[in-house]
Amino acid sequence: MKANPNINIIEEEIVEIPSGFTILATGPLTTSALTEKIKEFTGEDMLYFYDAIAPIIEFDSINMDIAYFKSRYDKGEADYINCPMNQEQYDLWYNELIKAETAKIKDFELKVFEGCMPFEEMAKRGYQTLLYGPMKPVGLEKEGERRPYAVVQLRQDNLIKTMYNIVGFQTHLTFSEQKRLIRMIPGLENANIIRYGIMHRNTFVNAPSTINSFYQTKKRKDLFIAGQISGVEGYVESIASGLVAGVNMFKLIKGNELVSFPVETAIGSQAYYIANTSAKDFQPMNTNFGIFPELNFKHKKNQRKELYVKRALEKLEEFITGGSID
Ligand SMILES: Cc1cc2nc3c(=O)[nH]c(=O)nc-3n(C[C@H](O)[C@H](O)[C@H](O)COP(=O)(O)OP(=O)(O)OC[C@H]3O[C@@H](n4cnc5c(N)ncnc54)[C@H](O)[C@@H]3O)c2cc1C
CATH class of the missing domain: 2.40.30 (Elongation Factor Tu (Ef-tu); domain 3)
Structure with missing residues (x-):
């Protein structure tokens, strides 16, 4: 990133949500000053807690x-x-x-x-x-x-x-x-x-009340929230949310329509889940087969996951070759 002339790295604590096109991705340990500002912005009382979760x-x-x-x-x-x-x-x-x-x-x-x-x-x-x-x-x-x-x-x-x-x-x-x-x-x-x-400690917004499936905030079109703080859980999930937010921020800047990854893919089902699940007692979620849409045809139970994967790859291929993220 440091070698890329288009990326300007400023190493300092952000204490206000910046104006203009912004993706907030400050993670589960977001500093307290910014956490307070995000709390004000979302209007939610609770933005983090010390998390002890069961398997x-x-x-x-x-x-x-x-x-x-x-x-x-x-x-x-x-x-x-x-x-x-x-x-x-x-x-x-x-x-x-x-x-x-x-x-x-x-x-x-x-x-x-x-x-x-x-x-x-x-x-x-x-x-x-x-x-x-x-x-x-x-x-x-x-x-x-x-x-x-x-x-x-x-x-x-x-x-x-x-x-x-x-x-x-x-x-x-x-x-x-x-x-x-x-x-x-x-x-x-x-x-x-x-x-x-x-x-x-886990800092995250109440995703279903705060963001849509583009990881764009409902209150400010030019502000996206990605990574663990968006309500996803895990390394890969954080990266995936950043991809969706990044692609859509680019589209927004260019004045193009925003895109949703197909809900049958891991990236798409995760975005759909966090934006549409119940806002009451919302908890971050790992990506897993349980949040994929069910198969709408008869199949053997032990083949289900393989079929999910096959369907996801086909949908992703269509999505990419169809030019959705060009
Ligand atoms: C202790 C712990 C263990 C975890 N273990 C795992 C694991 O084993 N596997 C797994 O999949 N997930 C794990 N997670 C959850 C999560 O996947 C990771 O935290 C992941 O790194 C989140 O990625 P992110 O990009 O959202 O945030 P981060 O990787 O945390 O990146 C956010 C960056 O923003 C910076 N930042 C914070 N506040 C400010 C501010 N105000 N101004 C400027 N910069 C700021 C931070 O210093 C950090 O560099 C763990 C989380 C924690 C806290």
């Missing part, structure tokens, strides 16, 4: 011969998946959990421990703590069967039920320890972890 598991990788659907005392819809443990399994798992390795703690993360305790910390408080907390088994026994000693519950995470998060399992364990401990849970032996639990 998300792909539904197809859950062993439903062991796990089962049931809500506590059968209240409401049975949207929860339950992984039962007997005492022996719990003991073994608990003993591994309390000595599992956690990621290094940074100062700002200490705040999280007060409001949003990671499950491994809860476990360290005592053998019973999880059994009376997120792993409480009462009301979760299978019809006509004995109550399990402990239950790990998973809650539906997306509308089309392809992703489930582990209830109460916000965590600070290293990724390898998360994988090892999750796979010790009966029913999750082959769990595919779509998103690991992590803890970090």
Whole structure:
């Protein structure tokens, strides 16, 4: 970038949202002065929080011969998946959990421990703590069967039920320890972890109320927001959002019509998702097959992802050769 004569790099803190054509991409650790200005601009109270998130598991990788659907005392819809443990399994798992390795703690993360305790910390408080907390088994026994000693519950995470998060399992364990401990849970032996639990400060706008699927703000046509602060989650997702914002900023400057990447592609489904999902309790999202539009023809379940990929590549090819991003 430094070698490119068209790019002018100014290394200083921006404390106001600049006027004129601007793409804001200051990331999850956006400095506080600018965060305040963005808050004023969007009119939203909350722009960041210290984030401790629970892992998300792909539904197809859950062993439903062991796990089962049931809500506590059968209240409401049975949207929860339950992984039962007997005492022996719990003991073994608990003993591994309390000595599992956690990621290094940074100062700002200490705040999280007060409001949003990671499950491994809860476990360290005592053998019973999880059994009376997120792993409480009462009301979760299978019809006509004995109550399990402990239950790990998973809650539906997306509308089309392809992703489930582990209830109460916000965590600070290293990724390898998360994988090892999750796979010790009966029913999750082959769990595919779509998103690991992590803890970090995360600054992001409420995407569905603030930006459209071009990453352009609704309030100011010449202001775009891209990267993690736009409400996407992850390295690749941040880069993808920057591509869409960049292409469209160029179009805007040239006076051309803005373009949406096809919603069947990873880039397009992500842009569509963050601009159109519910603004209430909005949370950043990784790109994943769960936010792709479903296939509208009959297919075998185990071919679904391959078909998504094929369709995405075809749509992208059409999009590029059709001149949409020239
Ligand atoms: C601790 C942590 C770990 C993460 N780990 C992962 C991971 O393993 N995998 C993954 O996919 N994602 C991870 N993420 C999430 C996210 O994908 C990355 O943060 C990613 O770097 C976001 O890209 P970005 O371009 O939006 O922001 P950044 O890469 O953060 O770039 C923003 C830049 O803007 C600068 N900046 C901030 N405020 C101002 C200001 N006021 N004026 C001028 N410059 C400013 C910052 O210093 C930074 O250089 C992590 C996030 C955090 C905080």
